[in-house]
Amino acid sequence: MDEIGQKRRLRPGDGQARAARIQDVARLADVSTATVSRALATPDRVSPEARARVFDAIAKTGYVPNPAARSLRSQKTYMVLVVLPDLANTFFSRILRGIEETLFDAGYGMIISDLDGSPEKEAHFAAFTAAGRVDGAILLNGHLFGQSRDGKGTPANLNIPLVALCEAIPGADIPQIEIDNRAAARRMTQHLASLGHRRIAYVSGPPENVLEHERFKGYREGLRAWDLPFDPALVLPGDYTLDSGAQAGQFLLAKPERPTAVFCTSDEMAIGLVRTLRSAGLRVPDDISVAGFDDIEFAAAAQPALTTVHQPRRELGQAAASTLIDLLQGRMAPKRIRLKTDLIIRDSVAALR
Numbered sequence: 001m002d003e004i005g006q007k008r009r010l011r012p013g014d015g016q017a018r019a020a021r022i023q024d025v026a027r028l029a030d031v032s033t034a035t036v037s038r039a040l041a042t043p044d045r046v047s048p049e050a051r052a053r054v055f056d057a058i059a060k061t062g063y064v065p066n067p068a069a070r071s072l073r074s075q076k077t078y079m080v081l082v083v084l085p086d087l088a089n090t091f092f093s094r095i096l097r098g099i100e101e102t103l104f105d106a107g108y109g110m111i112i113s114d115l116d117g118s119p120e121k122e123a124h125f126a127a128f129t130a131a132g133r134v135d136g137a138i139l140l141n142g143h144l145f146g147q148s149r150d151g152k153g154t155p156a157n158l159n160i161p162l163v164a165l166c167e168a169i170p171g172a173d174i175p176q177i178e179i180d181n182r183a184a185a186r187r188m189t190q191h192l193a194s195l196g197h198r199r200i201a202y203v204s205g206p207p208e209n210v211l212e213h214e215r216f217k218g219y220r221e222g223l224r225a226w227d228l229p230f231d232p233a234l235v236l237p238g239d240y241t242l243d244s245g246a247q248a249g250q251f252l253l254a255k256p257e258r259p260t261a262v263f264c265t266s267d268e269m270a271i272g273l274v275r276t277l278r279s280a281g282l283r284v285p286d287d288i289s290v291a292g293f294d295d296i297e298f299a300a301a302a303q304p305a306l307t308t309v310h311q312p313r314r315e316l317g318q319a320a321a322s323t324l325i326d327l328l329q330g331r332m333a334p335k336r337i338r339l340k341t342d343l344i345i346r347d348s349v350a351a352l353r
Contacts, residue, residue, distance in 0.1 A: 020063040028057035040107055080110045080324060081129055081137040087114035089240070090268070090296050091313070092140065095165070098317025099138060106325045108135070115141055126156045136160050136324045142167035142210055161327035165320040167210050175327075177320045177337045181214035182221070184309045184341040188263055188291055189222025191343060196352035197261035197289065201234040203248045203273065205265050215265045215293070234259055238269045245269030249276025252288075260288060260352050267292035267299045267308055274302065274348065285350035295344055304347035312339050 026033045031050055039046045039054040046054070057063075080103055084092055096112070103110050111134060113125045126145035129137060139162060146156035155172075162174045169176065192200050202219050205212035216235075223230055236251050238244040245264060249272065252258055264270035270292030274284050284290050284304055292299060295310035319337050326333040 020061040022063065024061045025054065025057045025063045028061060029053040076135050077133060078108050079134045080108050080321075081113055081125065081134040082110050083113045083115065083125065083137060083139045083141050085115055085117070085141045087112065087116070090298065091240075091266070091294055093297070094313035095140070095317040098314040098319075099321045100317075102318045102321035102325070106321075108325070108328075126158070129158050129160065130156060134160065136162065136328050138163050138165050138320050138324060139169065140165045140167065143169055144172055161324055163320050163324045163327070165316060170210065175323045175333050175335055175337070177316060177323060178339075179311055179316070179341050180338050181211050182218040184293070185215040185218025185263070185265070186222040186225070187218075187341075187343055188293070188309055189219050190225055191345075192261045192263060192289065192291060192349065193222065193226035193228060195261075195289070195349065197259075198228055198352075199231070199234065199257075199259040199261070200228070201236060201252065201259040201262040203236045203238045203245065203262060203264040203269050206239045207237075212265065219263060238265070240266040240268060242268045242272040245272025246276045247272075249273040249280075252277070253280050253282075258288065261349065262288065262290050263293075264290065265293045267294045267296045267302075267306060270306055270308070270348070271298060271302050274304075274306075285348055289349040289352075291349050299344075300346065302348070307346045307349040308344050310342040310344045312341070315339055 022033050022036050026036050029036065029050070031054060035046060035050060036054050039051050080099075082096065082099055086092075100110055113121070115121050115125070122145060128134075129145070137158070137160060142164075144155040144162070145158065162172075164172060164174055164176045164178075166178055168178050189200060200223070202216070204216060220230055233255075236248040238248055245266075245268060248262075248264070248269065252262065252273075253276070262270075262273060264273055270290050274290050277284055277288060277290070282288055290306070292306045292308040293311075294313075295308045299306040299308050316339055319339065323333045323337070
């Protein structure tokens with residue numbers, strides 16, 4: 001049975017409206033109906049010239065594929081689940097853009113799961129996925145459904161391709177797309193040390209977070225590279241949020257001997273910390289330097305503009321989506337991809353005077 005278009009067209013001479021059909025598109029584009037189907041489902045398998053003719057014909061005929069009919073024939077939904085730990089975190093905006101545009105180009109849509117720390121939401125989306133409502137999933141939450149971050153518990157049997165993004169999932173036999181967090185944190189710590197700073201504080205992420213483990217190792221390595229002692233009193237708790245950065249600022253203000261530089265492991269924490277320090281009358285970077293991590297949109301607009309580690313967030317999303325598409329279409333995919341980071345030098349850090 002042909003897929004049914006939803007936009008109506010008049011047949012010449014009979015005054016009756018009918019839906020545009022896939023045959024109409026194929027005839028106008030001078031291709032087979034199979035090529036039209038491929039252009040819609042897997043555009044990368046159709047030449048750019050033929051694909052352009054197909055989409056031009058679709059626009060002219062008003063043909064709208066029936067996704068239900070397409071799914072019944074192929075046993076596919078052409079939808080991907082993207083699992084986020086917290087949709088409110090601005091860090092994910094460009095990652096989602098990279099995922100969406102790559103999936104769209106390959107004929108897939110996406111459903112966003114915002115877990116927000118809720119076991120009930122996680123159970124719901126695990127059941128949703130196990131029921132065959134999506135073809136694959138991209139996990140940014142740092143663990144498999146059914147398991148905790150430390151690997152305890154039995155992972156849910158979802159029977160679909162999975163890709164871990166940003167937070168590697170230890171022990172999971174799935175592709176992992178990430179940056180080298182350890183090397184990036186080491187480089188930032190060494191940069192601060194190279195400017196003459198000897199007391200460099202560190203504002204951490206959540207203790208159970210894989211990213212935090214790697215960034216803390218990089219911080220320790222950066223200190224060692226400059227023969228600087230590690231002082232546990234200079235390690236302040238955080239959770240990657242604005243509020244935890246502000247709280248870290250209060251801890252610093254209460255210290256009898258303050259550090260001369262602070263490395264925050266997220267930009268939101270750095271911005272919150274700077275706000276607290278400035279409210280107390282301290283000047284950044286004249287009195288204390290502050291660096292962040294991520295290079296979110298607000299980093300360059302902060303006062304002062306934030307020195308930070310740039311993560312290629314859009315490219316991370318694109319790489320994860322491309323990897324998942326390879327798996328969905330039966331192609332081999334690398335088990336690990338690490339993208340390069342850059343040190344972005346702005347106004348919040350200065351040499352020690």
